[in-house]
Amino acid sequence: MSDLNYDLGDIIEMKKEHACHLSKEWKIIRMGADIRVKCLGCQSSVLMPRSKFDKRIKKIVRKADGSVPE
Numbered sequence: 001m002s003d004l005n006y007d008l009g010d011i012i013e014m015k016k017e018h019a020c021h022l023s024k025e026w027k028i029i030r031m032g033a034d035i036r037v038k039c040l041g042c043q044s045s046v047l048m049p050r051s052k053f054d055k056r057i058k059k060i061v062r063k064a065d066g067s068v069p070e
């Protein structure tokens, strides 16, 4: 379980960049047992179980309301 308090609409950074090599940043576009994130580099989306997402997330870049977490 990640201790990051991510939520729908947040921009997050993954530990590894996407296969497109354009960006490490993703937007959370669906939250549930599975999480769907959209690559900000190529706009493609990926669905993954929350457990997998928790292992891959590095940090929250920007919250959905535009604020930047400490």
Ligand SMILES: [Zn+2]
Binding pocket: 018, 019, 020, 021, 022, 023, 039, 040, 041, 042, 043, 044
């Ligand atoms: Zn991409």
